[in-house]
Amino acid sequence: MEGVQILSVSDLLRVSRPLTGAASLRSSSSSSPPSKRSKLQSIQENPPDAPLLLSDPNPNPRIFSPLKRPVLLIGIIDLFREDVDHCCMSRNQCLSFSDGSSRICCSVLDLDLEIIGREVHVLAWNFVPFKDKKGGVLEVIRWSLPASEAALELAASLSIPSTSSSQDTNLISRSRAFGILRSISPVFSVPCAKQSRDQKNSPCGNLFDAGDSIGFLADVLTCSCELCCNSSSIADCHSSVKENTCHSFTKSMFVYFLTPTSWWRPVLCKLIGKLIIVSGLKKKLIFVGGKESYVMFVTTVKSVVSLPQFPMKVKPLIGRPMSPSGGVYKGVVTGVYMQGMAVELDGKVWLLVTDPQLAPQHCLRVGAVVSVQNFHWVHPKFSWTRMLLLGTCTRTSIDIESFSLSETSCRSRSQSQSLLGKLIDSLTFSARFWVLLLISCFKRKFAMIFSDKEILGSKNKEGLVQTYASNYLPSNAFQSQHGMFMNFCKHDQCPCRSESSLEPLKLAIPISNFISRCEAKWVMMLSQKQQVTEIVGRKHCLDHFICEGISNCCMIRRIISSEDLGFVLMGALKVSPSSGRLQLVDATGSVDVVIPDLLSNNIDQNIYEVKSYKLVLEGLPMQLDHWQYHFDEPLLCRNIFKHFSYKRTLNQLSVYVQFYLGDTTCLNVASHVPSFMVGSNNLKSSGTEMFHLLLVTHKFPANDNFQDEVMSDSSSLFADAFVFPYNLYFRETNEDSQLAEVMQDNQKSKSDFIDHQKDLTEEWSKQPRLVNSSSRIPLTASRNSCQDFERRLCNIPCSHSFTFRRSNLHGSLLPGYLCSGHSSAVQGLLANHPASRILLEFKSDSFSKYQLLRLGAYYILKCSNKGLLCYVEDCECLARGKVLVDSQTNLWSLSFSFDEIMQHEPAQDNSSGVSSVIVGGTTSFQNELLFLQSLDQIQGTSDVHLHLSVGSTEPMKNEMEAVKHALTRFLAMSGCILSVSSCVQIMMGELIRPSGITDPQSSKLLQGNQISLNGDIENVHMYDCKSGSCMSFQYVANGDRWRVCNICIHVNDDHQMVRIRGGISRCAYPVGMGPGANATFHRVLVTCTSSRRPELVLTPISFIVINSIKEVDCQHGKEVFLPSSRLSMLDENFLNTFSLSLISQMKQCVDSKLVRFRCRVVAIHFLVLESHPTGSARLQSGRQFKMPEVKIPLAGFVLDDGSSLSCCWADDCQAETLLRLHETSCQAFFCGHKFSGRAGNRNSQHTIGNQLERILKKNHRVIIRNYGAVPDLSCSDLTFSFDSDNIFSNSEERLLRFIILNACCGSILNVLGNKLDSDSLKQLDSELLESQASIQSLQNVWVKEVWDVNPLNEARNLLL
């Protein structure tokens, strides 16, 4: 020990930082002589006379500082014998180490009984300071007795020190225990009162004078052999061990170690599994619970615990590894959570520490190796994960086999006395672990919303966790609680048995974990898809559809049920100020939600629990390198316990959730009754409250400037509404006491929640709807008296009951217009009164109200006028046709019901031959999610429900009919929504309209009619982005870096397809927009393109509503090619309805009549090609399949249908199709060499499309004339002229010749056109016409549409 420095305990405490030291460090000089430099350096770093424990100016409390010189600790290892606990663990786990200077906790790896109370040399150790720096724990790894102590051969035994002087090993005791120590309990106390009550039977009373009896139980397996039974002394026991090695230790014996022997527990827990001899016991019969009685051996002051002097092999006591209880598990601690209650071993097994006294908490740190004995194997039924749980009980012992050097924080946990702690103690293992997870989830979810006290509760008040857990957990998750005696002695009654009958538990996970889980699921799904693709031999699983020559990737949408996910969602509803979307929010994140039955636009701060929901994942089937996306499984318990670092990695994935508000449970509920109704003062002062009834007919989409407008106090949020010709009148009833009772009930229910939250939550869980019809307070309104009263005032159309959420109030409908005369005439007038239209302007602070406003729904708006005689014309609120809605304005949603079922049938206008669509589904098909539920079905979620009852008298019936009629008329007025087929008919009206060569200037203006359209979205893609870069579709759906984007939406029904194009702002981009969605497009414009083709355009006032979505899965390797004729948005079937004619018969047709003929191009006599102007509708990107940037202002084709030739004029798309540019532009063409004519070399710059672009870029405009004989295939008579002064090269000329020749070798096409009238012909270049005499005799036709021939359909049509 020369050169070893001795440290004192006070030194360690003074430094108070994690240290590790050893006495037998090899000096570097002895093993390998270092170089001179390193030796010098070593001396400089550690001079021999330098203080060893220099206080580090920047100590890192998370790292053990190794002492670089040999050090030794000399002190006495002993039990804590003081009455006052040194630390929380001193009774159960800790030994003490003292060297005269100080005393600290201590834990010894290989504890020997003989060192207790003796001075030892600690050769290797760790020191971990407590957090409060008032102490620490010394972890003794190696020790030795000093030579002087080792010479004394003392018996290895434990005894009471006060009697040690008179200790007699041959003490004749009445009882002793000799056997294997199987298990011990934690130290517990029996209250004094009980002790006195059981004094007659309990021996404790005789042993101790006063106070609680403190002690622990030990289970010793004894041998029943003759030798053991006859041994009367300890010496006999020792000799029996020596003589007979065939003992069978099977008989269980309970030893009750009472104070002062209860101090021995830290030592005895190290002797578990070993043979011990306990002498000096008294045999007693202990009654537990007044019924059960156990024979126990109670220690006395003369009790001694000793080990056999001769070694004896003892069969291990461990049970079968998979038995429900018993066994040993050794593992490395990989995580300690929830104050040491949940310990992760080996990264896969969880140790549930039910009692803090069971675990050596100081040493139970990450990195330690522990051995757990006498635990319960549990496979918890968690619906979201599978795991193995080691449940601890009073018999479990947790022993440290190797100390940790990787973690330095010492935990200390006291027995929880809170209500939550009691709840946890009453649960089975699974439920207990679930509650621990729940606590962790709630603390993370509501970190900024609730305080810890509100979440966890206190000694007297339940917190959110307890309220939720006690309502969620089934009754069999709770287990009967017994005292320590019963638990220890009746250990065989395993609590795990009740685990099997437990229903799978679901967890309300933090939203960050949820999103991460969704991403992981998406990546997994895509990689599986990728694997399947590779198996079937296809390398390209990216599916495309081609629109206008631009390839667009198809989207995949998956809908996953909550039943398959196994966890619940919880959070508050909020409208995102950035995206304008409704979200479920907690402190960790947010997820977009869709609630079909949400009618109220007043969302509160309630916390909703969503058990039943559908998760929707949308994204592009991108090629994945699954190693690139590595997700630490977000639903692993450790990722729920610890702070889960989440960073969204998949920008192209869109995640949202659909659920019904009716299926949710509200955790904390705010008052539903508005303040002006609850506030009695206000009510009494006003006496009456008048509301206008509004029907929202349109919402003008928000632009992205609304956030900037908060400061400017202006607004750009508007909605259109009709004012119903009746006002709603809320009044005090004649029975004031009755109203007061209603109010009182409301107040009571509110206060009841605060005081009896648990009861209310139970009620909610049973009745999950927010508004429970049964909870409505029935009122027996004295209708007759009310009617009389009302009728005296003015013409009252009806009476009704009025339900404001939970409260039933009285009110009436009053006519909103000044009327006079007979009542029936008045009703007729009201019912047919022209609707008064108003504009609702939302201030920026009421953005969420605007967003939640539903089209086609009724709302009530409080009138500022007092009194009953408020008419729409005169009302100040509706002055100037505009109502300003700010944060103080309440718009309450309103629903109607009648005594008889009322059919809300929108009036159909069949005169135009178009049919309207009823939007708002009632039933959903398989894999279809409704986004909007029909208004008739969601009366329960409206703020106000108005029930109109039919009166018995004839006037009352008339009144009701009048109201009904008004309602029906209003719904009809709110706008007819067309189907796609009807829309096509309207568009064809535009097409059929006679046209010639129109003024190009006027065509730049957007003109046309607005329509509303409903259909299924087939595809959505962008065609231009103002961001300047090419963005994917999903980037548009999720991104927040764009404001306005131009999109093209393909909408179809069963028969037709139309395309809607236009710009859309980010806030107006609805959730779910994409293939497979059914959508309603409000107020889209039917207009014509410059080429006089009708098209639908999204304007800044167009509003898109998604009604439902379906799953979408694109087929592998499928490339959907949409020919340009298909892009004409006019369906082929529809076009085929035009009568097929012959060119030779056209002379007899009138000029405006559209005629279809099937023909082929035989020659091109005139062609103008221009480079496409910049800022065009085409994507400016290097996509592979794009059409060339070519504009064809005019082209003249000679067409042949077998009957005659005709000269057809076309431009833009029609000319492109006739030129077959969409086929040839991808082909490679090598000027001066042979052309390949194949589309394989798409990336090449030698494609015809690219070369044509280059030619036009250089020459701007090329005019080609053909002077050849018309039917012959020749390019010899072509002339080329162009605007620029550049020289037209042979190769360029060759390319153009090829395009023309190629166009003349195509197959048959359908052409729809009309004869060009003489005026239109004059507008064409007269010189052109004169120069080509050969075509002068031909019939001139203006081509409207060109599309491919479907031989089967057309053959059928010919036969019909």
Add this chain to the structure above:
Amino acid sequence: MDPIQTVHVKLMASDLLSSTVWPSKPPCFTRKGRPISRAETVGVVVSHERKDKFLRFLVDDGSGCIPCILWLNHYCLTSHGGSSDLDLMAEMTLKQSEIVQLGELVRVRGRITIYRGMLQITVRDVVVERDPNAEVLHWLDCIRLAKQCYDLLPAVTLPRSVLNPPQDGSDR
């Protein structure tokens, strides 16, 4: 001039092959008294003979087989100082000859000529039809055109050359 003289008439093989040949230079063809010069047919290639200068094939449209000839000798013309137009056409014709395979359904357009007393089509362009229904549609078109067009108008006065037919027919 009769308008159908400048168009590719759609006739079934049996109808086309039974057209009247007027021995003029070049020979004229009439169908029910109306002059025709170009024809279009759709059928399956049932015979295929490839030479350096031409491709000869038979198109069977169900009513008969029409002999077709696709000339590939544009190169001979271009090598003797022909235009780039001929060069381009030569390439395209060569490409068309490659797609004419036995069993393919083809749409052929071209001039009606005569060779060794047999009527044939000198191919202007040939297109492979992927949809087999195209053949049926062609039949129906033939019937429709015959009813609505070819059979309707009375025969126009034939040119004088028609009245003096040549002694032997040439195909080009």
